Amino acid sequence: MNQLTESYVDSLALNAAAIKNGKELARKNSFQQLGRAEDGTLLFGECKGSGKEPYRCSADFVNPESPVFRCSCPSRQFPCKHLLGLMYAYVSGSPFAVAEVPQDIADKREKAEKREKKKREAANVEGTAPAKRKTNKSALVKKTAAQLEGLEIAEKLLRSLVQSGLGSADKKTIKLLSEQCKQLGNYYIPGIQIAFRGLLSELDGGGERETMYTRAASRMTLLHSLLKKSREHLTARLENPDLPLDVDSPLEEKIGHAWQIAELRERGLALGDTRLLQLAFRSFEDPARGEYVDEGYWIELATGRIRVTRTYRPFRAAKHIREEDSVFDVVHTGELLVYPGELNARVRWETQTFERPDAPAYDSALSAAMRSFPEAIKQVKNQIKNPLSDKHPVLLLAFKEIAVDGEGRYALVDEQENKLPLADIAYLEQPTTHLLPLLHRRDVKGQALLAMFGHDAESGRLSAQPLSVVTDRAVVRLLY
Template identity: 60%
Template sequence: MNYLTEAYVDSLALNSSAIKNGKDLAKKNSFPLLCQSEDGTIIFGECKGSGKDPYRCSVDLQKEGNPVFRCTCPSRQFPCKHNLGLMYAFTSGKTFAIAPVPQDIVDKREKAEKREEKKKEAADSEAPTVKRKTNKSTLLKKIAAQLEGIGIAEKLILQLVSSGLGSLDKKALQTADEQAKQLGNYYIPGIQAALKELTQQFRADANREALYPIVIEQLTTLHSMIRKSREYLNNRLENPDLPIDSESTLEERIGHAWQIAELREQGRVRREAELLQLAFRSYSDQARGEFIDEGYWSDLQSGQIHLTRTYRPFRAAKHIREEDSIFQVVQAKELAQYPGELNMRVRWEEATFREANPSDMQKIITTAHRSFPEVIKQVKNLIKNPLSDKHPVVLLHVAEMKKMSASYVLLDEQGKQLPLADIPHLSEPTTSLVPMLHKALLQNQAMLVMFEHNWKQNRLEAQPLSIVTANEVVRLLY
C-alpha cells in the first residue's frame, strides 16, 4: 500500500473540516484497536465514539485508486472522519497488528467481487452496447417547457433593456429576481443563472458607468444563447429522434448535466489517460448558488490544457467532496471529455497517482505555444463567439518576462509582446508575485496564463497562473 500517503488521504476527504477531524482522531489516539490483513490490503479497527460501543471502521485498498469505506457510525459522509482517522493513523506510522479480517467484511468483499466479475463479463461481451431508450413523450414535454421558459427569459431581458439599465432601482431588481426565480420550473438552469448574474451586477456598490461594458457583453451572450437554444430545441421538438448536441457547449449552457454514461454513448471517453494539474482555484458563484472547484491540467498524451470543474450547491456542500490542489500525476482509468473548445472539461471516476518526474515536465514544456501572434489570433477568434469561453487558458513559451513602466510583459522568441495583468474574472492577484520570482524563472520558461479582453483599453491581457520548469511546476494560483 505504498500509494496510501497522507496527501492521498487528503484527496479522499470531502473537505478541510473532514481532514482536520480525521487527523485529530489519529493524534488523540482515539483508536484502541488498529489492525491490518495479512496481505495488507485491508486496514480496520475500532474508534471511540459518543456511545459506550466504539465504531468499527475499515478501508479496503485491494483495488488501487478505488478504496471501499465501511463504518458503523451514522455519518452520511464517505469517507467519514473515522475512516479518515484510520488512514491517517496508518500514514503516521502507528502500529497495526496483523489480524484475521472480520467475517462481515469478508462477506461484503466477496459480494463486491462477484458484482465486478459480472460487470467485466458484460463489458467483455461481444454484444453491442445498447443505448438507453428515450421516452419521447417525456422528452417532448421537457422541450416544450424549456421553450416556454426561454420565452419568459426573453421577455424579462426585453423589460430590463426597455426600462433602461441606468434607471434600474432596488424595486425593479427585486421584481427581476423574482421572475428569474420562476425559471427554475422550466429545466433551463443555465439560462436562469446567466440572468441572475446579470441582475446581481447592479446590486454591487460599483460605478454603474464602469459596469455597462460588462453588462452589454452579458446581454449579448444571453441574446445569442436564447436565440440558438430556441432554434436547437424547436428542431428537436419537430424531430425527437435528432441526437443530443454533443459537439458544442449549448446543452450545458442551457443547463444539461452530462453523465459519464451519456459521454460514453457519445464516444467521448478514452482509456488510460495521465494528467498533471498546473493550477487550481475555488470560488463561490452567487448566481448559481454553488461553490466551484476549478483545476487546469496538462494532458501528458495530447498536450492539451483540460479543465475540471466540481459544483457544490451551498445547501449540500458538506456532503460533496471539496476538491483541492493535486501535485501528483493522475492516472485515470477512463477519461470522460465534455463537449467544448480550447479547454475541454474532463472528469474521471477511478484513478491512481504517481510522482511527477522531469520527463513529465519536458512533455509539458514541448507543448507550449511559441508564437504570441498565433495564440492571440486564436484567442480573439474564440472570444468573438458569444457562447465561447471568454477566459481561455493557454501554455506559452516565454523567451523573456520584462518590466515595462509599471507593469510586466511577456516576450516570445520574435520579441512580440503580451501584457500581464490581474484580470477581474479571477479576483485573485498573481502578477504581484512576479518580482519575487528567481531571475532564472523570468526567461526561457513555459507559462500557463488566462486571457481576458480589457474593454477599457481594448486589448487582450493575460494573467500568469503557473510556470513549468524542467523539474517542477511553480504555482502562482493554487
C-alpha cells in the same frame, strides 16, 4: 497501496474540517492495533472514541480504482475522520504490523467478488456493448415546446430591460425582474435562467457605475446571443425530434442540459486511462447559480491539452457535498469523460489512482507548452469573438523570460522576442501578478506559464493573468 499519499487522502475528505480532524487523530496517536495485509491491499485498526469500545476501521485497496472504506462509528460523514486518520497515520510513517486479513473483511471481500462475477457473467450474456437508450419522442417534443415557451418569456424580460434602459434599473426594478425570472425554472432552461440571474446580479452589485454598465452590457449581449442560438436549435429539434444532441459546442449545457455519463460514452466522449497533472485550483461563489464552484485546471500529459474540472455545491447543501481541493499528485483516471467544449473542455472521472509527479511528468508538461505567442493569441481571439464561448480561456505558454519594465509592468517574452502583457483580470477576483517578484530567479527564464486570458472591453486590450509556473522540477502555483 502505492497510491496512498497525503494528497490522495486529502482528495477523499468531504471538506477541510475533515482533513484537519483526521490529521489530528493521527498526530495524537489515537489509533491502536494498527495492522496491514502482507500483500499491501488492506489497512485496519482501532481508534479511541467517546464510548467504551474503540471504533474499528479499515481501508481496503484490493481493487485500487474502487477502494472500500469501513468504520463502526455512527458518523454520517464518509469517509469519516477515523478512516482519514487511519490513512494519514500510514502515510506519516506510523508502524503498521503485518497481520492476517480479519475474517469479517475476508467474508465481505468474498461476497463482493461473487457479486462482481455475476455482473461479468450477465454482461457476457447480454453482450459487452451497452444498448443505446431509446428516446421518448413524445416526451421530447413536449419538453422542447416548453423550452421554447420559456425562451419567449426570457426574451420579453430582456426586451423590457433594454427598452427601459440600464440607468432605470433601480432596486425595485431588479427585484421585480428577479421574481419574474423565477418563472423560467418551469421550462427546462436552467442555463438561460442562470444567465439572466447573472445579468441582474451585475446590475445589483454596486461599485463604480461605468464599470458596472460595461459588464452588464456584455452580459446582455451574451444573453441575447444565447436566446437567439437556443431558439434556432430548439426549433429545429421540434421539427425533427431525431436530431442528435449537439456535441460540437457547449450550447446544450448553456441551455441547461445536464450531460449524463451514458450520453457522453454513446457519443464517443469517453477516453481510456489518462494521466493528468493539476496546474491551478480555485474555489469561488457563483450567486447566479446559487452554488460554490471548485475549479481545477489540469494538463493531460499525453496530449498537452488543458482541461478543467468543476464541482458545483449548492449553498443549501454544501456541507453534504465533498469540497474539492488542490491536488499535487499525478492522477490516473480509469476513464476520462469529456464534455462538449472548446480550448478548455470540462472533464470528469469516476475512478482514480495517484502517483507522485516525477521529472518525466514535468518534462511532458513543458514540451506541450505553446511556443508562439501570436498563435496563442490567435486561438484566444478566435474563441472569445464567439458570443457564446468562454471569454477566459487558459493556455500553457513556453517563455524565454518574464520581463518587467521601469514602471513595474510585467510581460512574458517568447523565443522570437514577442511580448505578452501580464496583468490581473477582474473576472478572477484573485490577484496573482504581485507574486511574480517572489519567484526564484531560475524560474523566470526558460520555463512555462499557465495563464488565463481576459479582454478588457473599456481599453480593448487582451491581458493574461499568471496562474502558475511549470518548471522541470515542480509546478509553482500562484493560484491554488
